[in-house]
Amino acid sequence: MFTAANAAVLPPEYGDLVTKPVEALSVAYLTGTAVTTGANAYLVPILASDVTVGAVSEGAEITPSDANFEELKIKPAKFAGLTIISRELADDSNPSAADQVGRSIARQIANSVDNALFNALAAPNPPGFASLSGISTVSAPVTYSNLDPFEEAVSKSEAVGGRITSWVTGAATALDIATLKDGTGSNKGLLNPDLTSEGRRTILGRPVIVSPYVPADTVYGISKDDFLVVTRDGTRIDVDRSAYFSSDRIGVRGTMRVAFGMPVPAAHVRITNASS
Numbered sequence: 299m300f301t302a303a304n305a306a307v308l309p310p311e312y313g314d315l316v317t318k319p320v321e322a323l324s325v326a327y328l329t330g331t332a333v334t335t336g337a338n339a340y341l342v343p344i345l346a347s348d349v350t351v352g353a354v355s356e357g358a359e360i361t362p363s364d365a366n367f368e369e370l371k372i373k374p375a376k377f378a379g380l381t382i383i384s385r386e387l388a389d390d391s392n393p394s395a396a397d398q399v400g401r402s403i404a405r406q407i408a409n410s411v412d413n414a415l416f417n418a419l420a421a422p423n424p425p426g427f428a429s430l431s432g433i434s435t436v437s438a439p440v441t442y443s444n445l446d447p448f449e450e451a452v453s454k455s456e457a458v459g460g461r462i463t464s465w466v467t468g469a470a471t472a473l474d475i476a477t478l479k480d481g482t483g484s485n486k487g488l489l490n491p492d493l494t495s496e497g498r499r500t501i502l503g504r505p506v507i508v509s510p511y512v513p514a515d516t517v518y519g520i521s522k523d524d525f526l527v528v529t530r531d532g533t534r535i536d537v538d539r540s541a542y543f544s545s546d547r548i549g550v551r552g553t554m555r556v557a558f559g560m561p562v563p564a565a566h567v568r569i570t571n572a573s574s
Contacts, residue, residue, distance in 0.1 A: 315400025316379075316407065316552040317533045323408035325509045326415045326558065329464045330525040333559075335374070340528045342370040344561050374530040374555035375414075375424045379406030381550050388537070388548045403535070403552035409511075411556050416466070416511045416518070424557040427518055432563035434458075438517075440573045442475055445488065448501050451519040451567035460521035460565025466507045467517040471571075475501065475517075515571035524566065526559035 321327040333340060354360055381402040413419065415426035427433065434454040438447040448465070455462045467475075476499055478488040489499055499506040504519075512518065533554040541549050560566060 314533075315397065316404050316535060316554055317529070319401045319404030320408045320411070320554060323404060325412045325466055325507055325511075326527045326556070328507060329466060329520045329522060330527040330558070331522055333526050333528045334531060335528060336531045338530075339371050339373040340526075340557075340559070342372065342526065342559055342561050344368045344370055370559055370561050372526065372528045372557045372559040373424075374528055374557040375422050376553055376555050377407045377410050378551060378553045379403035379410075380552075381406075382542060382547050383550055385546050385548060388550075399550055400535075400552070403550065407552065407554050412509055413511045415558060416509065416513070426558055427520075427560075427566060427568065428513075430560055430563050430566065433560075434564045434567040436567055436569045438569050438571050440571055442478060442571075444478070445501060447569050448517075448519070451569055452502060454567055455519060455521055455565050458562055458564040460524050460562060462504055462519040462567065463522040464505050464507055464520050465501050465517055466509055466512055466520060468510065468512045468514060469508050471512075471515060471517060472499070472506055472508050475499075475506070515573060517569040519567035519569065521562075521565040524560060524562045526561070528557050528559060530555035 321332065350361070379402075381399060383399060387399070414423040416428055417426070418429040419426075434451070436447050436451045436454065452462050476487065476489055480488045489501060534552070536551045536553075538549045538551070
């Protein structure tokens with residue numbers, strides 16, 4: 299329950315204290331297209347077969363045809379984070395105190411969302427890229443020597459109408475790629491950092507994002523337009539003083555419902571080293 303003592307810091311409408319930091323911290327939101335829904339499930343129409351179009355003679359009848367659609371049903375799963383704070387922090391009316399609480403919970407939720415995105419976790423976690431049927435794949439050598447696997451990934455995505463907009467990998471793999479040189483005996487890096495974006499590394503002009511939840515020796519090429527991150531309305535913060543009464547602390551819980559949708563699985567690419 300919210301009480302007068304903490305109402306200034308944690309009012310019911312402070313769900314944004316969780317939502318906004320999660321969107322800023324989570325790789326899912328950084329690489330995908332955010333969608334908000336008020337429904338229990340979000341339905342995405344998928345074109346299964348197109349309208350038949352062809353040349354016809356002048357004055358000839360045009361044969362009608364129908365476009366056939368299928369539906370992708372995306373049901374957001376509940377992610378929850380819990381943090382324990384002192385009464386002093388809860389009673390603090392300084393807006394920065396609320397930000398601290400929100401970011402603490404948001405960090406837990408963002409980590410859980412990204413873990414579900416890049417690993418095949420059991421329900422109730424939503425399925426992500428690791429369990430995506432039909433995703434394009436590229437086999438890379440044990441050790442990278444050039445960017446050919448990434449060129450192949452871009453080509454495979456483009457072949458189905460996708461457009462890779464970012465690469466996501468673990469820190470070790472990102473370092474292996476970043477230390478590639480442009481020739482034998484050269485000290486010049488093969489990758490050119492984007493100096494306008496705090497030195498962010500890019501591969502073929504697309505940013506490289508590091509996530510600890512991507513398995514070793516794996517790189518994902520993500521097509522932003524074909525990756526939906528669906529958030530259900532109703533992100534909330536709940537406060538309870540009773541559970542930690544003996545230590546004069548307060549429990550603050552944040553809940554947020556999130557799921558992923560990939561209407562065109564082959565638009566995304568998983569690059570895997572031969573050693574994996």
